[in-house]
Amino acid sequence: MATATQMANKKKIFITGANGLLGQKLVSQLVEKGDFQIFASGKGECRLPGEGFKYVSLEITNASEVEKTLAEIKPDIIIHGAAMTHVDQCELNQEACYDSNVNATAYLVKAAEAAKAHFIFVSTDFIFSGEEGPLDENAEAAPVNYYGETKLEAEQSVIASKTKWAIVRTVLVFGIAHDLSRSNIVLWVKSSLEAGKEIQVVDDQFRTPTLAEDLATGCILIAEYEAEGIFNISGPDFLTPYEMANITADYFGLNKNLIKRADSTTFTQPAKRPLKTGFVIKKAREQLGFEPKSFRTAIGILAKQIILARS
Numbered sequence: 001m002a003t004a005t006q007m008a009n010k011k012k013i014f015i016t017g018a019n020g021l022l023g024q025k026l027v028s029q030l031v032e033k034g035d036f037q038i039f040a041s042g043k044g045e046c047r048l049p050g051e052g053f054k055y056v057s058l059e060i061t062n063a064s065e066v067e068k069t070l071a072e073i074k075p076d077i078i079i080h081g082a083a084m085t086h087v088d089q090c091e092l093n094q095e096a097c098y099d100s101n102v103n104a105t106a107y108l109v110k111a112a113e114a115a116k117a118h119f120i121f122v123s124t125d126f127i128f129s130g131e132e133g134p135l136d137e138n139a140e141a142a143p144v145n146y147y148g149e150t151k152l153e154a155e156q157s158v159i160a161s162k163t164k165w166a167i168v169r170t171v172l173v174f175g176i177a178h179d180l181s182r183s184n185i186v187l188w189v190k191s192s193l194e195a196g197k198e199i200q201v202v203d204d205q206f207r208t209p210t211l212a213e214d215l216a217t218g219c220i221l222i223a224e225y226e227a228e229g230i231f232n233i234s235g236p237d238f239l240t241p242y243e244m245a246n247i248t249a250d251y252f253g254l255n256k257n258l259i260k261r262a263d264s265t266t267f268t269q270p271a272k273r274p275l276k277t278g279f280v281i282k283k284a285r286e287q288l289g290f291e292p293k294s295f296r297t298a299i300g301i302l303a304k305q306i307i308l309a310r311s
């Protein structure tokens, strides 16, 4: 255990969205590493297991609360992952989405400038049109849903900031964590098939699905390297949800006959999804040594965590 003096000499890292899927993985990896004083912030009560961090309840849409909290802590690094991430809810409740995804990011950027903090913003493939993929960091953004519009506008406020910044773009994050506000594709496929439920899964959308642990590792590499600019941090495999569902069913020995092939004309959601995204991760591999797990290996990691969580 670090002494008070040792702890006081460590850089302070402030995580938003700490109760969420990425947030929980970030905090657990940072605690494991022991290199930072960790401030984990979330909406309301702490839902994070374990210790080794200070939890800060913070409603990031409250400008004065953000300013006051960050002025007190004066972090050296902020990893901003908090967002309204339910894409269909964002389409249907655009005011709340704008507040959480755009206004809150602007408040945090301002606080980062005051603290002279390295601001690391987590963004998405949904800023792109889906006309083509996989995409590198220079691709032109053209969102096709409101969530994507808000994340692009948030990126622009980060890029215009006067503090050191990095943008981490990722894709279709999956994993298991405590008390999550939403599910993700692997858990949804697994639980549907285990319940004997037939599912319609699209085969004309393309993604590079990302294990939440790998996304957290990528964000931490950027913090450690004090890297600046835009980085694609995603899984290495370019797959359709239909392929992901079949790989998941194969791994867990579930009934693949329940997986019915669909496409975006037959399977529609309130918010349009970009058809072809997915990321080229060459820059992160070369500059950060980022090396994500294959989708199959990632599912194996998830399976072990599920067994551990049950024991």
Ligand SMILES: NC(=O)C1=CN([C@@H]2O[C@H](COP(=O)(O)OP(=O)(O)OC[C@H]3O[C@@H](n4cnc5c(N)ncnc54)[C@H](OP(=O)(O)O)[C@@H]3O)[C@@H](O)[C@H]2O)C=CC1
Pocket: 016, 017, 018, 019, 020, 021, 022, 023, 042, 043, 058, 059, 060, 061, 080, 081, 082, 083, 084, 085, 086, 100, 104, 122, 123, 124, 125, 151, 170, 171, 172, 173, 174, 180, 181, 182
């Ligand atoms: N999941 C994915 O497939 C992808 C995610 N991303 C991006 O990665 C980041 C992390 O995503 P992920 O971990 O999956 O998302 P989660 O929804 O699991 O976590 C987001 C967290 O942000 C918190 N939050 C939302 N609004 C506020 C607010 N107003 N004040 C305080 N906290 C708030 C949520 O709180 P609560 O839990 O209480 O609701 C939640 O814990 C997001 O920025 C997302 O846009 C990018 C590409 C893909």
Ligand SMILES: Cc1cn([C@H]2C[C@H](O)[C@@H](COP(=O)(O)OP(=O)(O)O[C@H]3O[C@@H](C)C(=O)[C@@H](O)[C@H]3O)O2)c(=O)[nH]c1=O
Pocket: 085, 086, 087, 088, 123, 124, 125, 126, 170, 171, 172, 173, 184, 185, 199, 200, 201, 202, 205, 241, 267, 269, 273
């Ligand atoms: C629920 C469902 C999804 N799908 C497909 C559509 C989509 O391509 C994929 C995932 O669908 P979901 O609606 O669960 O996830 P979705 O909202 O598309 O996930 C997005 O989340 C936000 C936060 C992001 O930033 C994006 O990168 C992306 O990961 O699975 C089906 O084919 N059938 C279904 O019944």
